[in-house]
Amino acid sequence: MEVSRFESQTAIVTGGADGIGKAIAQRLAEEGANVTIFDISVANSEATVGEFAERGLRIECEIVDISEESSVKAGIDAVLARSDGKLDIMVNCAAIVGPNSTPITEVTTEEFDLEMAINLRGTFLMTKYSLLAMQSANYGRVLNFASIAGKEGNAGMSPYSSTKAGVIGLVKSAGKEFAETGITINAIAPAVIQTAMVEGMNPDQVKYMTDRIPKKRCGTLDEVAALSCWIVSPEASFCTGFAFDLSGGRAVY
Numbered sequence: 075m076e077v078s079r080f081e082s083q084t085a086i087v088t089g090g091a092d093g094i095g096k097a098i099a100q101r102l103a104e105e106g107a108n109v110t111i112f113d114i115s116v117a118n119s120e121a122t123v124g125e126f127a128e129r130g131l132r133i134e135c136e137i138v139d140i141s142e143e144s145s146v147k148a149g150i151d152a153v154l155a156r157s158d159g160k161l162d163i164m165v166n167c168a169a170i171v172g173p174n175s176t177p178i179t180e181v182t183t184e185e186f187d188l189e190m191a192i193n194l195r196g197t198f199l200m201t202k203y204s205l206l207a208m209q210s211a212n213y214g215r216v217l218n219f220a221s222i223a224g225k226e227g228n229a230g231m232s233p234y235s236s237t238k239a240g241v242i243g244l245v246k247s248a249g250k251e252f253a254e255t256g257i258t259i260n261a262i263a264p265a266v267i268q269t270a271m272v273e274g275m276n277p278d279q280v281k282y283m284t285d286r287i288p289k290k291r292c293g294t295l296d297e298v299a300a301l302s303c304w305i306v307s308p309e310a311s312f313c314t315g316f317a318f319d320l321s322g323g324r325a326v327y
């Protein structure tokens with residue numbers, strides 16, 4: 075592993091106070107990036123910053139609700155003010171799982187709208203304002219978290235699956251728009267990774283998802299961080315507009 079792969083690079087990781095985002099933030103910081111986590115949870119953000127500091131990793135945090143345009147703009151402006159206007163990496167992990175083990179006929183409109191606001195509008199806002207910040211340097215790496223649910227659709231999770239299909243469409247469009255620049259825009263579509271998100275789900279829904287993984291196990295945070303950090307590294311220069319697989323063999327395309 076190159077120790078200084080991200081030396082002097084500025085990175086934002088949304089949802090970085092917990093789970094997948096936290097693991098990616100840690101690895102980026104370990105490899106030299108100046109990382110700011112964006113998260114809605116004040117308690118988890120403070121705990122994560124403190125935990126990293128104990129390990130000698132300095133990261134910043136901004137309390138941001140990715141579904142709110144003003145909050146996203148303020149968070150990105152705060153990062154740019156610390157970095158002389160430079161943004162190299164944006165990894166967007168923040169999301170909610172919403173209704174699960176719930177047939178579409180029982181999903182309320184309010185539940186659907188909330189899921190769209192955080193998972194899809196939030197991804198749009200983080201992508202748009204990161205791209206605006208990256209344009210002048212003609213370099214950047216945008217990575218949005220989709221899900222295998224967005225490719226296949228998980229029964230019992232229609233709002234979540236819809237938003238994640240939307241994330242895949244968004245990176246495919248934006249990736250093509252920026253294909254002739256030094257900026258790449260990709261997604262990762264994981265199957266099950268053991269995090270608080272999964273712990274909060276109905277066990278029947280988790281069994282439905284894990285039973286479909288040919289490797290017969292969940293993915294690990296290390297495996298997610300390894301693929302993510304390659305996608306946002308300078309080396310990954312010919313990949314854009316793509317949803318990378320991380321599903322233990324479940325995805326067939």
Ligand SMILES: NC(=O)c1ccc[n+]([C@@H]2O[C@H](COP(=O)([O-])OP(=O)(O)OC[C@H]3O[C@@H](n4cnc5c(N)ncnc54)[C@H](O)[C@@H]3O)[C@@H](O)[C@H]2O)c1
Binds near residue numbers: 092219
């Ligand atoms: N864990 C899995 O099995 C799995 C599988 C496929 C895809 N994913 C995707 O990976 C990403 C990370 O998932 P995770 O398992 O680490 O989730 P998690 O619930 O452990 O962490 C999500 C983080 O996002 C934050 N967040 C939620 N709403 C927010 C908002 N409006 N603004 C800012 N922050 C907000 C939470 O506070 C939390 O810290 C998500 O996009 C998720 O959909 C996860």
